[in-house]
Amino acid sequence: MAKADVPQRDGPAAPLGVQPDGRLPLPWLADGLAAARRLSGAHALLIHGPAGAGHFDMAVLLAQSLLCEAAPTGAQATACGRCASCHLVATRAHPDLRLVLPAALRVQRGWTDEDDYIAPKGEAKPSRELRIDQVRAAIDWSQQTSGRGRGKVLLLHPADALNISAANALLKTLEEPPGQMRLLLTSADPEHLLPTVRSRCQRLALTLPPAAQARAWLQAQGLDTPDALLALAGGSPLEALAWAQDGLNPALLASLPRRVAAGDGSVLAGRPIPRVVELLLKLSHDAQVQAAGGVPRFFAAASLPAGADPTALRIWQQALQRVARHDEHPWSAALLIESLVSQAGAVWPAQGGGASLHSLP
Ligand SMILES: [Zn+2]
The missing domain is CATH 1.20.272 (Zinc Finger, Delta Prime; domain 3)
Known part of the structure; x- marks a missing residue:
């Protein structure tokens, strides 16, 4: 398959979270969502699992369900995908959701239009780290009143990208989030996070989908014969798709x-x-x-x-x-x-x- 034939998942137009028809962005996240319901009291959650399991999509789904205005408060049911709040999450315009990603990941997703995008200052490449200025700006944001009255969600992806000073700046907020704020952190390698960060979070483990589900999803993305790419990607369909997009x-x-x-x-x-x-x-x-x-x-x-x-x-x-x-x-x-x-x-x-x-x- 030529590179041009491979659909691009990410991009400025890709909406986030549950689709208006109720579909999940990645079908295998349904199990993770069910597990997350049992942790609905956690004020800080660390979403971890093998690379390519869909950490970011999972975190957005949880944020969307916490903010969904059609769901009962605090119940953490799956978001409806249709209310005003869900739409705002899908378009990255929700005033009570802060997505903190390294500049390099924002560029990759085409998100350089955002207020909190940190443009590289005199650097050759956008940073792959979550920097202290991003964390400080997020803490300032967390102390403002919730815009729509259902609490706030601060999402840091991936937490592995926090440099030491950024991680230390986050500790107090992680320990005692202001108001009704929830923190969602992701990591493919939680053992390398600062123990002080790790110990302040409850954990939600993601897994890769079974091979049949991974294969079916890749075929739905337009890869007719996905097995070799799936093997190369160690069973991660997202990684397999990324390799296909790289022209393999x-x-x-x-x-x-x-x-x-x-x-x-x-x-x-x-x-x-x-x-x-x-x-x-x-x-x-x-x-x-x-x-x-x-x-x-x-x-x-x-x-x-x-x-x-x-x-x-x-x-x-x-x-x-x-x-x-x-x-x-x-x-x-x-x-x-x-x-x-x-x-x-x-x-x-x-x-x-x-x-x-x-x-x-
Ligand atoms: Zn909703």
Whole structure:
């Protein structure tokens, strides 16, 4: 499937929360909503679970249900999707809902029109952190009177992006939210949050949908043969869709391991470094598992070249992990990808990659 054929989920026009016909944005969140009802007294909730489980959509659904004007106060039933409040949430215009996201995620969603969008000041790229100025502005907002009288909701996504000073600035509000405010935090990695943040929240665990539901949802998004992408995404349909939007398809995935093993990086050229590194780390993981007699997780077993050299594989993995740890690279993207792929050639010398361990990044 060509990239242009893949529907974009996010974007300026994508409404949030329950649709007017009652549909959920992601069907597998129904279980999470039911579980959330049992936590309806929590003033601070940490929504966690594997990456790609739909944390943000879940948090918006909960915010919408807390603010819905057709639901009984405090009952946390599913939002109606039709009242004035639900409509305001859907269009990001609700005065009692504050969405705090890193600038980079806002740009990705096309939300640079908002009052609290923090434009990068003299920075090359929008920040991936939740910064203290965003948290302070949200705390100021939380102390104002509720606009529509059903309390307020402060949503921080993802809480992992809070830097230390921003997290510390939030603690008092987390401990004692003013008035009827609820806080909703999301995290794919709650063990890395500050313990002081974690301990002040009740928890709601999300899970990935069963494979059949994930497959059906991806097919409804226009992916006819989603299995290979779903495997690459570790079972997360949102991630699988993101890979499809990046231009990956089953044929390309099937040929990728051997092409990389032969030192051919053309299929990766022009892609963002973090995505390339993620793909190569998954490939190196599967090569290691297969060498140990296990079943590969991300790529089809038949697509993996045999005969990986264990020492070269380890060196390659370490180089990939070093690149993954750093946001900024002194190398040009093209040179870095060429170098990483050339090291893959050393892992599989029999594939004709022409081993060269030059200039490890
Ligand atoms: Zn409603």
